[in-house]
Amino acid sequence: MRIDEIPTPAPIIDIDALDRNLELMAGRLPGQTLRPHVKAHKCTALAARQSAHGHTSFTCATPREVIGMMEAGVGDELLLANQVVDVTRLRAISNAREQSGALVHVAVDSTETIDAAAQGGITHVVIDVEVGMPRCGVRPEHAAALADYARRAGLEISGVMGYEGHLQMVTDVAEKEAKVADAMRQLRQAHDDVGGAIVSAGGTGTHTFHHIGLDHPTGVTDVQAGSYALLDTQYATLQQGFEQALIILGTVISTTARRCVADVGLKSLGMDHGNPTIADHSVWFCSDEHITFSSADEAPRAKVGDRVAVTPAHIDPTLAMHPVAWVVRDGEVIDRWEIDLRYW
Ligand SMILES: Cc1ncc(COP(=O)(O)O)c(C=O)c1O
Structure with missing residues (x-):
């Protein structure tokens, strides 16, 4: 045809352009240092292509994305980087996880989301930290108390996440470097208090501004970029x-x-x-x-x-x-x- x-x-995907994007990103952030966000495409066939480029941990925005990834058998570790209070959907994630064997972390930022996660059979949570964008997340100084609450609810703390969405389109390099570092300092402060293996942040617009590794004072373990795969006219301006x-x-x-x-x-x-x-x-x-x-x-x-x-x-x-x-x-x-x- x-x-x-x-x-x-x-919608038409130019497969060669897609592959060049995947290759470029896999060179910059190989393996588990990139946790591709599937919300950007909502397509397990495309996620499988990202997996073929070496990424086996994925970020999701909805229960459907988490469950669909497990049903398709793509990725062995999934981070639901969003708050969910719907226990039925959380239970569906737990059931799918038992079938697939994938490791699933769910973001929490309140006692309510922790209670829902525990009731829904979720085993691992990350504390979502607000690092400057007024959306989800707790301020760093409240992360420790929330982590204690989650532990008392029987949940394991996998670490922290913090999305600096407000900085993705900053164009001045020095300003962006300073602001991303400041946001990540806040995230690391929360991580110091909370513990866990994961410090996850970032997107397409900031991926080159992150240090990988917790040895660096503002370093993260992985970047959650997703738009890089197909791109759009807004991100193309960068x-x-x-x-x-x-x-x-x-x-x-x-x-x-x-x-x-x-x-x-x-x-x-x-x-x-x-x-x-x-x-x-x-x-x-x-x-x-x-x-x-x-x-x-x-x-x-x-x-x-x-x-x-x-x-x-x-x-x-x-x-x-x-x-x-x-x-x-x-x-x-x-x-x-x-x-x-x-x-x-
Ligand atoms: C929690 C979270 N992480 C990461 C991203 C990064 O996505 P993008 O690649 O579009 O910058 C987003 C986008 O909105 C997000 O909501």
């Missing part, structure tokens, strides 16, 4: 050597002298990081099922029926909208990967 025969809108390996393929369905409209809209694109891009064209806006764009001065005008490659600004919510991604090499479809870790 050729790429032009795929029904649109459809110019870290990764390529955009995912587009949403659309079909032009209407044109006038000034503008073109294709069938790629808000329902097939994550828009929280801004408009997507179309090479040599300027995107006007997206609505539910449409993208309106115009040609750049010199570019040939698109005609009704033409195919158009729309590059998303944010990969994670984009892929989560699609049941399947088409895997392509040189215009030829070579595989179809289910986005099988969707939902919660």
